[in-house]
Amino acid sequence: MVNLEKSILKNIYLIIILLFLILSLHRGTFEIAPFIYGAFSIILIFYGHFIIKRFYPNVDKYLFIISAFIVQFGLVMLYRLDLQRAVRQMAWFAVGVTVFIFVLLLFPNIKRLEKYSLTFALLTIIILTLPLFLGREIKGSKNWIQIGSFSFQPSELGKLFIIFYLSGVIKKINDYKDVLRYSIPVVLSIIIFVLEKDLGSALMFFGIFMTMLYIGTSRISYILSGLGLFGIGGFLSYFMFDHVKRRVNIWLDPWKDKYGAGYQICQSLIAIASGGLFGTGLAGGHPEVIPEVHTDFIFSAISEEFGLLGAIALLILYLLLIYRMLRTALYAKDDFSRLVAVGIASMFAFQVFVIVGGVTKMIPLTGITLPFVSYGGSSMTISFLSIGILQKISEVGNSDE
Amino acid sequence: MNEEKLLRNIKALIVFFSLIFLVIIGYLTYFNLYLSENIVRDSSNPRIKLSEEDVLRGAIFDRNGKQIVYSKRTRDGQKRYYKDGEIFAHVVGYNSYIYGKTGIELLYNDALSGKTFYYDLLGSIFRKFAQTFEGEKRGSNVALTIDYALQYRAYKLLGSDKGAIVVLNPKTGEILTLVSKPSFDPESIDKNFKKYKNDVEGNPFLNRATQGFYPPGSTYKIITAAAALENIENIGNEKWLCTGKLKIGDYVLKDFNSEAHGKIDLKKAFTKSCNFTFGSLGMELGFNNLNREAEKFLFNKDIVLEDLVIRKSTYNLEDKNSRALLAQSAIGQHGVATNPLQMALVAATIANEGIMMKPYLVKEIKDEYGVVLERKKPQVLTRAIEKETAEKIKEYMIDVVNKGTGVRAKLSNIVIAGKTGTAEIPNSSETHSWFVGFAPANNPQIAFAIIVEKGGTGGKRAAEIARELVSEYFK
Numbered sequence: 001m002v003n004l005e006k007s008i009l010k011n012i013y014l015i016i017i018l019l020f021l022i023l024s025l026h027r028g029t030f031e032i033a034p035f036i037y038g039a040f041s042i043i044l045i046f047y048g049h050f051i052i053k054r055f056y057p058n059v060d061k062y063l064f065i066i067s068a069f070i071v072q073f074g075l076v077m078l079y080r081l082d083l084q085r086a087v088r089q090m091a092w093f094a095v096g097v098t099v100f101i102f103v104l105l106l107f108p109n110i111k112r113l114e115k116y117s118l119t120f121a122l123l124t125i126i127i128l129t130l131p132l133f134l135g136r137e138i139k140g141s142k143n144w145i146q147i148g149s150f151s152f153q154p155s156e157l158g159k160l161f162i163i164f165y166l167s168g169v170i171k172k173i174n175d176y177k178d179v180l181r182y183s184i185p186v187v188l189s190i191i192i193f194v195l196e197k198d199l200g201s202a203l204m205f206f207g208i209f210m211t212m213l214y215i216g217t218s219r220i221s222y223i224l225s226g227l228g229l230f231g232i233g234g235f236l237s238y239f240m241f242d243h244v245k246r247r248v249n250i251w252l253d254p255w256k257d258k259y260g261a262g263y264q265i266c267q268s269l270i271a272i273a274s275g276g277l278f279g280t281g282l283a284g285g286h287p288e289v290i291p292e293v294h295t296d297f298i299f300s301a302i303s304e305e306f307g308l309l310g311a312i313a314l315l316i317l318y319l320l321l322i323y324r325m326l327r328t329a330l331y332a333k334d335d336f337s338r339l340v341a342v343g344i345a346s347m348f349a350f351q352v353f354v355i356v357g358g359v360t361k362m363i364p365l366t367g368i369t370l371p372f373v374s375y376g377g378s379s380m381t382i383s384f385l386s387i388g389i390l391q392k393i394s395e396v397g398n399s400d401e
Numbered sequence: 402m403n404e405e406k407l408l409r410n411i412k413a414l415i416v417f418f419s420l421i422f423l424v425i426i427g428y429l430t431y432f433n434l435y436l437s438e439n440i441v442r443d444s445s446n447p448r449i450k451l452s453e454e455d456v457l458r459g460a461i462f463d464r465n466g467k468q469i470v471y472s473k474r475t476r477d478g479q480k481r482y483y484k485d486g487e488i489f490a491h492v493v494g495y496n497s498y499i500y501g502k503t504g505i506e507l508l509y510n511d512a513l514s515g516k517t518f519y520y521d522l523l524g525s526i527f528r529k530f531a532q533t534f535e536g537e538k539r540g541s542n543v544a545l546t547i548d549y550a551l552q553y554r555a556y557k558l559l560g561s562d563k564g565a566i567v568v569l570n571p572k573t574g575e576i577l578t579l580v581s582k583p584s585f586d587p588e589s590i591d592k593n594f595k596k597y598k599n600d601v602e603g604n605p606f607l608n609r610a611t612q613g614f615y616p617p618g619s620t621y622k623i624i625t626a627a628a629a630l631e632n633i634e635n636i637g638n639e640k641w642l643c644t645g646k647l648k649i650g651d652y653v654l655k656d657f658n659s660e661a662h663g664k665i666d667l668k669k670a671f672t673k674s675c676n677f678t679f680g681s682l683g684m685e686l687g688f689n690n691l692n693r694e695a696e697k698f699l700f701n702k703d704i705v706l707e708d709l710v711i712r713k714s715t716y717n718l719e720d721k722n723s724r725a726l727l728a729q730s731a732i733g734q735h736g737v738a739t740n741p742l743q744m745a746l747v748a749a750t751i752a753n754e755g756i757m758m759k760p761y762l763v764k765e766i767k768d769e770y771g772v773v774l775e776r777k778k779p780q781v782l783t784r785a786i787e788k789e790t791a792e793k794i795k796e797y798m799i800d801v802v803n804k805g806t807g808v809r810a811k812l813s814n815i816v817i818a819g820k821t822g823t824a825e826i827p828n829s830s831e832t833h834s835w836f837v838g839f840a841p842a843n844n845p846q847i848a849f850a851i852i853v854e855k856g857g858t859g860g861k862r863a864a865e866i867a868r869e870l871v872s873e874y875f876k
Contacts, residue, residue: 218403276433330412353422362428
């Protein structure tokens with residue numbers, strides 16, 4: 001087990017070195033800077049792994065290893081696209097690893113949070129409404145808070161709060177009346193998201209809720225009525241909100257207005273198509289022509305340069321990560337922790353599905369981040385916080401064995 | 402809460418998420434296999450420009466190595482220069498990132514932009530390697546079969562008229578001249594595209610030489626004569642009494658100025674372009690013979706060429722038994738429509754003993770170091786008529802220029818064979834002026850077709866252009 005881990009880590013280091021070797025040579029001259037950047041990355045992974053191994057030899061170390069590997073896709077891509085952002089992203093990676101270690105070392109047993117359900121519900125609503133008063137519109141969505149030069153996306157933290165809330169209340173559900181009562185914070189959140197034009201988060205909240213509801217109650221009828229209501233809501237909001245209508249129309253035929261409203265998605269599709277099976281090779285394509293390539297469309301950039309194979313590899317890494325999360329849920333000691341783990345796993349699964357499906361035009365595009373990969377501090381920090389919480393659950397789960 | 406149930410649900414969730422990811426992967430694979438090909442080619446793909454900007458686009462030369470089109474580096478990319486742009490526009494086409502590409506710029510885009518894997522794999526790997534060290538990537542050059550001086554002269558000869566001129570080598574099919582007027586300037590295409598596009602009257606983007614759709618008029622008598630020679634025995638001895646007016650039921654087919662040629666044989670009828678005789682021949686031959694002969698010259702057939710797109714010429718009568726229509730079709734006035742390139746091929750077929758060679762525009766492709774990547778070889782397009790038939794018609798055509806309707810094409814030192822044509826324009830008193838032929842008659846080196854829209858009779862404007870062209874070529 002330990003040897004396997006070591007060999008996996010060694011291979012990850014090797015891949016990082018190779019990727020940055022390409023970046024140091026691609027302009028025709030040898031540059032040292034990419035190696036320094038890559039070395040930072042390796043040190044962070046090594047350090048994070050060292051702490052887990054040193055203090056918690058029994059926990060599931062793959063949660064961290066896989067996450068850290070996924071982060072490399074984003075770092076390499078960002079380094080190639082935009083050096084300034086890449087440096088900041090490396091800082092966020094460091095923050096993420098730090099948060100992860102802090103959670104691991106300082107957090108109480110997750111089970112103790114079970115009794116604060118109501119607090120989490122209130123926190124969710126408060127934090128999600130903040131942008132309506134303090135926020136400003138970025139990229140057509142009013143879901144940011146800006147304090148000085150520091151901007152923050154509260155929906156990222158809101159996702160975790162709602163998961164904690166749901167984990168606490170879902171087992172209390174016995175009938176439809178309970179479903180209605182306990183779903184009030186979720187429904188409120190979704191309405192807020194629609195008002196903030198943050199449809200991606202609305203979709204994710206709904207996905208997380210449905211998944212946890214089914215896992216906790218085993219009642220398929222709840223899910224079907226939930227889907228039905230969501231369908232009606234979606235249908236109505238298509239006619240009520242112009243921004244919803246516009247997104248759906250772009251999805252149906254982006255090429256109609258390929259230099260206007262459909263520009264982003266068309267450029268994304270062209271990038272993915274340009275990659276082919278093997279990709280153009282790192283730094284061999286032109287993903288920089290896609291607007292917002294460093295955040296929402298980073299998957300398209302990866303598809304262009306790493307090809308279909310690279311994109312599938314990344315998706316498999318996510319699937320492995322989600323599998324390890326659900327495995328953690330299986331081995332957890334109490335239902336609350338289990339549900340938290342399930343919630344976080346479905347959060348990642350839906351987030352990847354929504355954004356990858358969006359940039360490939362499988363489903364309508366809604367701007368959310370690709371966890372661990374997209375540029376951005378909120379997303380990176382919350383993703384590592386989530387991994388930290390799961391690690392904590394896994395630590396408790398394994399501690400008695 | 403039943404713990405067992407919870408665990409079972411979580412396991413089911415693992416399967417569910419695996420399926421979701423499988424769906425994404427499946428969709429991505431489907432996208433790559435079936436959708437991506439068209440998406441990459443979309444004009445909104447900036448990569449096309451980016452990758453082409455990277456490689457200095459290759460030049461286009463005439464048959465003697467004279468530069469026609471070339472590119473130069475600028476501070477922010479490269480600029481393409483077209484020498485005598487309007488004169489060569491319909492051959493080389495244009496190269497625009499907004500409006501796309503046409504002509505040689507389109508058909509030989511791969512070679513011009515340096516993608517030569519198709520021509521020689523090993524060499525292109527070597528070139529890539531060499532270019533990496535030189536620091537400048539250059540595309541390959543295309544040498545045309547076009548003769549710069551002759552093309553230039555042909556363009557000027559058309560003056561301010563609309564029309565087209567095609568000159569080719571009847572023995573090889575190499576196109577020496579291909580002019581269409583009005584023309585456009587490829588160098589300023591981005592600026593003037595809309596102006597050209599909106600010019601409905603002049604339609605400068607229309608390549609009249611290959612896309613024209615004109616009645617061939619009396620030049621079509623070449624084909625009718627071939628049909629007569631091949632289908633009617635002893636036709637050489639047959640005589641007609643031309644009254645200048647051929648009555649077919651209620652319809653009267655007139656000769657030019659209703660001139661009565663009197664007693665006349667086929668050779669003389671051809672020389673004088675006698676409508677009476679050819680109208681009678683058309684009725685005698687009938688639809689099947691006329692149609693078969695037209696198709697021997699590839700009317701009603703798709704001619705697929707590598708370097709050009711040629712519009713299908715047609716021979717078709719709405720009533721195959723109508724004697725009036727048969728008579729009119731035999732003199733190229735009704736039911737027949739063609740383009741100058743096709744008529745140049747008809748003349749070339751007579752010049753080349755009945756064999757029609759495949760016309761082509763590109764002589765060879767050379768990489769930037771001068772190594773020949775591909776050299777085009779002459780190919781036979783079709784064996785249209787017997788050698789004897791061709792020889793006879795050649796004699797007729799020599800007479801046309803010596804003492805017939807085409808006398809204005811006559812040169813003192815070179816024997817020219819030709820046929821005039823005056824194509825009537827429906828609902829108009831004006832006519833298109835046609836002249837097709839070849840020279841020198843005994844050993845043909847060029848065959849040509851000239852049309853001047855609304856240029857009057859074929860014996861005047863077009864015949865004079867033919868004379869000037871031939872003397873330019875043999876000077």
